[in-house]
Amino acid sequence: MRGGSVKMLMVMDPARCSGCDDCINACRETHGVARARKGDRMPLFCLQCHPEKAPCARICPVGAIREVDGALVVDEESCILCKLCMVACPAGMIVMNTEKKSAEKCTLCMDAEVILPACVEACKENVLKLVSLDDLAELRDRADFSEVLEEAVKIYGKKI
Ligand code: SF4
Numbered sequence: 131m132r133g134g135s136v137k138m139l140m141v142m143d144p145a146r147c148s149g150c151d152d153c154i155n156a157c158r159e160t161h162g163v164a165r166a167r168k169g170d171r172m173p174l175f176c177l178q179c180h181p182e183k184a185p186c187a188r189i190c191p192v193g194a195i196r197e198v199d200g201a202l203v204v205d206e207e208s209c210i211l212c213k214l215c216m217v218a219c220p221a222g223m224i225v226m227n228t229e230k231k232s233a234e235k236c237t238l239c240m241d242a243e244v245i246l247p248a249c250v251e252a253c254k255e256n257v258l259k260l261v262s263l264d265d266l267a268e269l270r271d272r273a274d275f276s277e278v279l280e281e282a283v284k285i286y287g288k289k290i
Pocket residue numbers: 189190191192193194195204208209210211212213214215216232233
């Protein structure tokens with residue numbers, strides 16, 4: 131599993147998305163099932179809800195969805211396939227992996243042997259970027275938000 135405890139989020143630039151689905155296909159190739167899905171105008175990803183507030187984790191009757199290194203991960207051994215998390219997720223981002231007999235959700239590829247999430251790596255248009263919560267809080271009120279965001283992404287790209 132990729133290490134690190136900094137809470138990261140993925141941000142998108144919808145104006146640049148060509149709808150090629152390379153991100154979704156890369157996710158499927160990496161995890162066996164696609165943890166992102168096609169939306170009307172752009173792909174849809176897990177919102178990475180706060181670990182203590184995420185509806186998927188809160189509803190799970192066996193506590194199978196737990197925080198690991200800043201991301202919520204489904205513990206395959208504990209999951210009883212009740213599908214309650216699927217119903218609870220407001221974004222419809224839980225998938226059932228029938229082969230593994232477990233629910234799955236996006237972990238920003240924390241559970242894969244990759245440096246960047248597979249979707250971020252696959253996007254030729256550079257639509258997807260990883261940022262930390264700290265970066266967002268700092269940038270929130272700045273007028274030159276976009277410029278500084280680009281710089282922050284470059285720095286984190288080197289760190290992870
Ligand atoms: S399907 Fe698995 S992870 Fe989802 S709520 Fe049920 S036991 Fe928890």
